[in-house]
Amino acid sequence: GTANIYLGGLYNIDRLRVISGFTDPGRTVGILRVHIGPRPIVNYGIVPPKSPWIVEVRDNREQILDIPIPSHEAVEFVQVALAEHNTDWEVNEIEVYAKGFVKQATYISDVIDFERPMAWGDLRWSGVQESGAQVLIRTRSGLDDDADVFWRFTGRGSKAEVSRAGYSGLKLNERAGITHDLDHWTFWSAPYDFADSSGTPVVSASPRRYFQFKIDFLPREDAGGRVGFVELRASEPVATNLVGEVWPVEAKVGQQSSFTYALRPTIHPGDVGFDQLEIETSSIISAVEAVRIGDVPVAFTVEAEEPHRLAVSFPRLQEQDSGTLVEVDFAAQVLRYGAIFAAQVSDSDQPLEVPQGVNPGDATTKYEGNRVSVATAAQEQRLLQVRVEPTIFTPNGDGRNDEIGIFYHILEITGSAQVAVEVWDLSGRRVRRVYSGADGIGEYEREWDGRDEAGGLVPPGIYLYRVSVDADREKVEKTGVVYATY
Template sequence: MKADEFDEGSQAREVVSQLDAPDFDIKQARQLYKDLPLDRKNEISLTQAEYNKLRSGDKGLVRDDLENWSAWSPPYVAAGITSADEVSTGLGGVPIISPGPRRYFQFKVDYLSEDLFSAKGIGSLSFDFSRPVLATEIVGEITPRQAELGQKTAFSLAFIPNMRPEVDQGFSSLEISTPVKVDAVDRIGMSLPDGSRLEQDFSDSDLSDLPVERGDFRIDLVEEHRFQISFPKVENSRIEAGQMTVLEVAFQCVVLRTGTAFSSLALSETPGEVPQRIVGGNVFDLSRAGANATLIRNPGNLVVQVEKKGDLLININAVPAIFTPNGDQINDSAQIHFDITDLISGANVGLRIYDLSGSMVREIYRGVDQSGRFTRTWDGTDGQGNTVPPGLYIFNIDLDTDGGKAEASGLIGVAY
């Protein structure tokens, strides 16, 4: 739009005149536009129809607005497709993975078909959202961000919410995703804006007997790939003012693939409400420097790297090493444990039992697995369901990926 298209003396006319000045370079123009309030940006911006009417020589390059919008997400999986009945009852679907909360979001649907006579159409679209949100934003960071492959590591995960007083709902529980089941939750703490601190030690807790509650804190759930904790409700935390509530949880876990993200969700106290995703940022800098630090968002602050060692199968053992499958309910089976590391996609995995002559006794498992911690059970029977004779047996794990194969074996004893 040209300056003379706006009213004489208007701020819009003044801004556009500055932007059109021949001695005003592109960097200055971008900064000037960036600093304008949203309503002023909308006033001077071109619509797509107005842009299309411009002569080719007047058209500038159209760039994605990555300051106010996130990049396009990867395609959503087919699991998000639901029936009309599921939509009406709130079932099915998949989480929206774009950063949130946001006031607006865009979506697009691409149609692909090899059928010349196929038609395109969408039956319906349904989105679940929470309003007001739990917090304007919740930032998280994990340390250390480098771990030993397959070794138990002590991590500290910290969170700082940014909240609008008396507007945002607040929250009192978090769900933290983990690559395998956590070995321990050692400590949960909270530093409050008034300088006080609440903290409870859970290092001696039995995670098989939950919930465990101590003071104002609680471990609610520990499962294979996640755990949940509760704490006093967070309702006041303002990053810009340096008046922050800092949540911290210390736990022990194993990492089996480089680039493992410890993504987290804040959970609403109201059943059925949409959880809020935590974004990565410089939480530890903010907690130390207060109002003197600047929030820097970085998804990598929730990601842990490991050094690649080339071993796809690690931490292999059988427990107990000798078992007695005689039906007395004591040591009647053996658990064969193993970790699969550093897989981007699934791999064909098999577990077989052999006798010492090399003859296969039984195939315990055959399937597709990804990086993770696995346990398979042998009850001491062969492929026909008969109890095997006492003696030593060999268990063999084989793994076949697009990048290569791996194999590992061990001994297991049967006694009566």
């Protein structure tokens, strides 16, 4: 007889226990072989094992037989092959024991429906991440209750969208695949820093009605992790929508410059409105210079003025002020290319509620930036030009969009310069150093295959690429965003 056991995941098996003859000691199994493998080791239960046996037992007379398993790579399948006996025998139980942890495990929450759009606050969790292991917590938010789009073949060389239920009813050859709903759902965020378990701002877009989180467990040998709970703070938004941009979008590195943060709110009936704006940045903020509402200077109070953060209060904006432009002038030193000025607004009458984040975009035709990041000055940018193709890739090994090409053109240097091409996640952790070396004037291409330093595929999400050139007493960096999806 043969017992084929599918473990449902990769395990480092170190012991097997076979219990036989439990009701009758005379029916104990005397001869058996144990086979293990990373994939099914029999076809339809009748073909001999595809992997060599690793343990053979003969002349067993024990009812409870403990079998040590030699060290091996992680496997998913176990086969216990029982030889023919001259006497009757019975097997009561086969137990498989493994050490360590599964290679990878993922928990994806249900889509959480808040029944109305909400502003996201901090995400908190409890848990343990042992040294060498990774526990990756990600979030995404949506406008409807399904993050997937389902497609069927039309028979005319094209595809048509169908519902989830309609897709389930299709024949296999009619199904054209499932894609991410880019119009209504954000991508999975980059992993949050596990050390920030006491509270870290949710980066997924809001206000949104639907929210989802997932946790990837990536153990290493005998190091694992666990999560006890995940908790999200959320509040009703103070406005239906907030769009902001910063101007100018170009500055000299390390030199104090004047900036304007422009904010245009959409405030519908029922929205409470707001009277405070907060800006956080990696740049150094030195002063708030003026506040204007609808091009009219207004009185303001600086509630906080720290090196990387400012908070200012001003007359409240309510429903009748919907669409009115708010401008805050401030002075700051940009320290690096692509510095981001992230803003949020709040209602001072509700200090315990969650501030609402501002979405980057076209807040006004007065300024042409339509973004909240600042580049370095043009004379610095002439040294380095960068482009990435494609910006969305699927490193799943199907031969299509498996890699991204990071192209950079070095100009106006003497000799060669030290160049580094790196990929980072949004928590600030370097995922991969794609290239490091000395390059002269010219155009170069470096490829990233979606793998980390250990050679493992990165989880889907948003990643930052950075190309830095250190030459002629000057260091120039350019960054951008790419999306890994499966």
